[in-house]
Amino acid sequence: MLAVVQQTLAITAPVFAMLFLGVLLKRLRWIDDPFIDTASSLVFRGTMPTLLFISIVQADLSTALQPALIGYFVFATVASFALAWLWSIWRCPKVDRGIYTQGAFRGNNGIVGLALATSMFGDYGLSVGAVLGGIVILCYNVLSAIVLNIYAPGMKADPWSLCKSIFTNPLIIGVLSAIPVAYWKVPLPHWTMVSAEYFAQMTLPLALICIGGTLSLASLRESSAMAVSSSLMKMVWLPFLATIGAWALGFRGADLAILFLYLGSPTAASSFVMARAVNGNYQLAAAIIVITTLAAVVTTNVGLLLLQWAGWV
Template identity: 35%
Template sequence: MIDNLVYSVNAILPIFLLVVLGWILKRAGKLTDSFTEVADWLVFKVGLPVMLFLEVAESSLAESGDGLLILYLIVAVTASFTLMSLLSPFIVRKPEMRGAFIQGSCRSNFAILGVPLAQNMFGDVGGQVIAITMPFVILMFNSYSVVILSIFSGSREQKFGWKTLKGILKSIVTNPLIIGVIIGVPFMLWQIPLPTAASKTLHYLSGLTTPLALLSLGANFKSESLRGRAGYAVLGALNRTVIIPAVAVTAAALFGLRGPSLGVVLICFGAPTAVSSYIMAKKMNNDHELAAQILLLSTMLCVFTIFIGIFILKSLDLI
């Protein structure tokens, strides 16, 4: 179990350290507002779509036949977004904060941390099981996030109607992250290989995404932004790392999921808030400062909560 704790720390700590580095460089005058603006655009429009395309394109439907796991993840992710959306008006007073709160609570860093965590827990089998779930989970996380951020975009909650629905559908269709996932689906279904030069180029771009997003996140962080948001940030982080994972994993175990499949459920719902949640909240006119705080807090908490989750499931001989 010490190995699991060490791995969890090694997986999460670099994320936190890059955020701190961005904050230090901004305070030292080395990163400017112009840099972070360009970095946010590059991550949202280029880096993340490329990274998600590769995640989907390089997975294979033949790698796993666990239909129950896929069905469970679809239902559970949908339920978490739906329930949090229904509860948020009673929790978050300001409508402009609700989109960031819901997304931060429900959307995990599955795309970045999923495969390495699964491989560490279960070896190649874990990587194969999680690869088959990746397209479904990524598409749901991004689609639901676009819907939520569109509804709560701006200074007040939008009234739902045909005009709003058209705007949401347009946001989904034109969202760079959704486009990246959709383009990757044919490559996954028919196992279309990428030319070597194209593959290397795309992997170079993908490799820039997470460091650049985290540096920008740290550079944009302002301690004074915690005022009026600290309670929501803490609750959002607890939703992301404790409450939702506990419910999702317990339900999955009751439905009969075991071994790598149950481990994937823990990773999907127990990973910290997605790095891209901050960028999306900012670009879609939501409270990106609250999104950043939930991301930071959930990343710190995740080191302990994932370890505890692994320990409990292994102690009960469920994984």
């Protein structure tokens, strides 16, 4: 178990380093609000769609394709989204419900979940995790686009406007354009892929620096109650319910552990980028990311310990 603790810290520590770098750069006035606006827009419109495209194109969709596992993961994701949304109606002011819901269900599978699954289960964890991640990316972005546009200031919530917001979302365009390329294994020029990887590698550090640049003690205090509530949903209640459900349906061993790692991943940095793109409460989104990333060091290891103690993995 000590090895898992060290692995979790090794994954989350660089995330915190980039967050605090953003705080420091803002204090030193090396970056300012106009830079954060421009950089966030670049991530949302350019680097993150490119990253999603590359991750799907490079994944072998025919490897470790397990319909039951994929089906349950998608079901658990949609159910978590629905529960978080219902809870937000009771818990949050209307304007913050979209941010709260996205923070409570959207996990950082590509960084934390996949790395831990690979560390624990080797090639099997990598192949299964890559397929799960590639498929759920579309779910995350569609569901987030719906709930954010319903509650975003000045946005229309009629069916046509929602469909337009979904299919013009750069993240969803990146995913949809990658699926046929990956499925039919369309060869792309080597130089194009290398250039795209250079561009995509800016995504996580730039997004985390922007998140750090928006953090302040005042904004953390203002959003603390909602951020903690959404974080508890993301890191404790929803993973617990979904993991128990997976066990009840017969999942055991590596499959159950991978489901837990993915469902219990901290909130993805892309939630901040999408919140800022729709002029939502991005300070709340940033606070949820910070809290869930810190909590992952504890909840991931406690969850795995309990699963092993019960003899389920």
